[in-house]
Amino acid sequence: MNWRQSVCVVFCLLSTVGTARAGAIDRLQHFLDTTRTLRADFAQTVVARNGRLPQKSSGVMMFSRPGKFRWQIDRPYSQLVVGDGEKISIHDPELRQVTVRKTGIALGGTPAALLAGDRTIDRDFSLREAGEQNGIEWLEATPKAADSGFDKVRIGFSGNELRAMELFDNLGQTTMLLFSRVEINPRLAPSLFRFTPPANTDVIGD
Numbered sequence: 001m002n003w004r005q006s007v008c009v010v011f012c013l014l015s016t017v018g019t020a021r022a023g024a025i026d027r028l029q030h031f032l033d034t035t036r037t038l039r040a041d042f043a044q045t046v047v048a049r050n051g052r053l054p055q056k057s058s059g060v061m062m063f064s065r066p067g068k069f070r071w072q073i074d075r076p077y078s079q080l081v082v083g084d085g086e087k088i089s090i091h092d093p094e095l096r097q098v099t100v101r102k103t104g105i106a107l108g109g110t111p112a113a114l115l116a117g118d119r120t121i122d123r124d125f126s127l128r129e130a131g132e133q134n135g136i137e138w139l140e141a142t143p144k145a146a147d148s149g150f151d152k153v154r155i156g157f158s159g160n161e162l163r164a165m166e167l168f169d170n171l172g173q174t175t176m177l178l179f180s181r182v183e184i185n186p187r188l189a190p191s192l193f194r195f196t197p198p199a200n201t202d203v204i205g206d
Contacts, residue, residue, distance in 0.1 A: 023129050024139030024157055037064045040182040049172030068193040069116040082195040089195040098197045100205040136163055
């Protein structure tokens with residue numbers, strides 16, 4: 001799985017906590033019930049099966065439910081993924097290339113369906129509490145579809161805040177996301193979820 005596939009990781013879950021004793025699944029449900037928009041900074045580390053040369057990046061993610069999201073990598077290179085509810089545009093400025101996919105095909109049972117999608121998570125994922133480690137409480141989401149591209153997603157909460165996510169793909173690669181400066185239900189301009197390819201850019205796909 002490449003960075004483009006793991007991008008949807010960020011659109012898995014962000015939550016506030018209903019009660020101090022609520023489990024991670026309860027926090028996810030609270031998020032689905034109450035959160036319409038979200039903005040957060042992220043730091044991402046991708047580690048291959050052999051554990052060598054981890055790839056690190058950082059940027060900003062946003063979403064507006066249902067179905068709209070923006071995943072913007074700022075460092076060490078520029079990459080942008082925008083979902084407008086009908087299609088997903090993946091822009092690589094260095095290659096001067098945009099790949100366009102239909103939302104249904106690109107999302108399906110991926111982690112993005114948990115965050116930017118509707119509330120029918122039980123249709124696409126099996127959820128379970130995954131215990132506490134180093135002060136972080138974990139939820140595990142396993143996709144029911146065999147062709148999702150990953151084995152499971154783990155989401156970690158510390159106190160009332162979402163702190164981390166881990167994606168384990170079916171090639172043995174692990175993607176770790178750390179979130180900071182999380183804003184729940186901010187005002188987000190509709191233009192953030194629309195993408196127009198720049199001039200002299202090749203467009204591939206739908």
